[in-house]
Amino acid sequence: MRITCPICKTVIEDAPEDGPHPFCSQRCKLADLHNWLSDAYRISSPLDPGELEDDELKLS
Numbered sequence: 001m002r003i004t005c006p007i008c009k010t011v012i013e014d015a016p017e018d019g020p021h022p023f024c025s026q027r028c029k030l031a032d033l034h035n036w037l038s039d040a041y042r043i044s045s046p047l048d049p050g051e052l053e054d055d056e057l058k059l060s
């Protein structure tokens, strides 16, 4: 079967049925997972605590 890796855009004309679809390799599959986790962490992370410390310095 023919797939296009969403990570490196490599087109595999004859991808094995038991391969890491839709990725060209296990490495790209892990890279995608890493990107997904990074986005999830960034969205759910709270405000930078450094900003609060700056406000306290200005008041004092």
Ligand SMILES: [Zn+2]
Pocket (backbone or CB within 6 Å): 005, 006, 007, 008, 009, 010, 023, 024, 025, 028
């Ligand atoms: Zn790839």
